[in-house]
Amino acid sequence: MKSTFILLLGISISTTMQAQNQDSIKIASVNNVQLLSKSKIQKTVGWTIFGTGIPVVLFTGYFLATSNKNDIDKSTLTTVFIAGTLYTLISIPLIRAGRLNKKRALSVSIIDNKVATPYFYSFVVKSQPSISVHIPFN
Numbered sequence: 001m002k003s004t005f006i007l008l009l010g011i012s013i014s015t016t017m018q019a020q021n022q023d024s025i026k027i028a029s030v031n032n033v034q035l036l037s038k039s040k041i042q043k044t045v046g047w048t049i050f051g052t053g054i055p056v057v058l059f060t061g062y063f064l065a066t067s068n069k070n071d072i073d074k075s076t077l078t079t080v081f082i083a084g085t086l087y088t089l090i091s092i093p094l095i096r097a098g099r100l101n102k103k104r105a106l107s108v109s110i111i112d113n114k115v116a117t118p119y120f121y122s123f124v125v126k127s128q129p130s131i132s133v134h135i136p137f138n
Helices: 002-018 022-066 074-107
Strands: 108-119 122-133
Touching: 022 074
Parallel strands: none
Antiparallel strands: 108 122
16 A cells, blocks of 8 residues: 555656746746846946956056155045955956856756657657756765
8 A cells, every 4th residue: 555655656656847938938038148148247247347357456456555644645545455356356256146046047947858748649750849968076
């Protein structure tokens, strides 16, 4: 009795896993496109912020190190140096989020599975679209 119940439970789970709704496939492809575009925007903004923040930090650091007391106000340079450093540090989470969104978008994909479905007293192999999830173990 127990083994029959386990067999029926396994069959019901496997049939619900193989029965993919067409709407879920469309949603998965839309999510992939959205995640890839979001990733591109995040990476572009992150690298732009990084590319403009580093020169500000380097130039203000240079002027702080080489300026005399009469040339430039050190408190202004210190403020610009701290603001430039914080501005540059903002780019790190954006670049990382862009990379994670791209990885997430590439891990979920749509494939065609060859599934043997019962047909009278034999099996017929049919192609069914399904959502594939790739989980890297790093």
